[in-house]
Amino acid sequence: MFALEALDGEEDLRWREQARCADGLGSLTELFFSEQLDDIARAKAFCAECPVTALCLAGALARREPWGVWGGQLVWKGRVLAQKRRRGRPPLPRDPITGEIVRDPVRIAQLRVQAQREAEQELEFVAKSA
Numbered sequence: 001m002f003a004l005e006a007l008d009g010e011e012d013l014r015w016r017e018q019a020r021c022a023d024g025l026g027s028l029t030e031l032f033f034s035e036q037l038d039d040i041a042r043a044k045a046f047c048a049e050c051p052v053t054a055l056c057l058a059g060a061l062a063r064r065e066p067w068g069v070w071g072g073q074l075v076w077k078g079r080v081l082a083q084k085r086r087r088g089r090p091p092l093p094r095d096p097i098t099g100e101i102v103r104d105p106v107r108i109a110q111l112r113v114q115a116q117r118e119a120e121q122e123l124e125f126v127a128k129s130a
């Protein structure tokens with residue numbers, strides 16, 4: 001999403017002048033960072049008519065954007081997600097050190113809270129850098 005700046009300040013951002021979502025008001029921010037499947041689909045459709053889709057996506061991946069629709073793709077932690085998971089039971093998390101699937105409910109809750117905090121901190125940091 002155009003509203004956020006590059007983290008390293010070295011990315012050539014002149015392409016953003018052509019960004020279709022750049023209305024100067026950030027009025028599309030909620031749409032581009034929504035977790036609702038219909039909003040994500042709308043954001044992707046909006047990007048499909050943007051002249052700078054490839055540059056937008058390349059920049060988002062380079063900056064390892066934590067979340068949002070960028071360049072017509074849903075990005076999560078700097079990677080393109082082929083499709084957002086449908087609502088329902090989330091997958092079991094993996095232990096960040098061993099990589100093994102965690103089955104202990106208390107540990108699962110801890111990891112999910114930790115992941116949520118990290119995502120919020122990343123978004124906060126990116127928003128402050130804007």
Ligand code: SF4
Pocket residue numbers: 001002019020021022046047048050051052053054056057069070071072
């Ligand atoms: S591709 Fe989408 S998010 Fe990127 S600048 Fe264009 S409209 Fe905005």
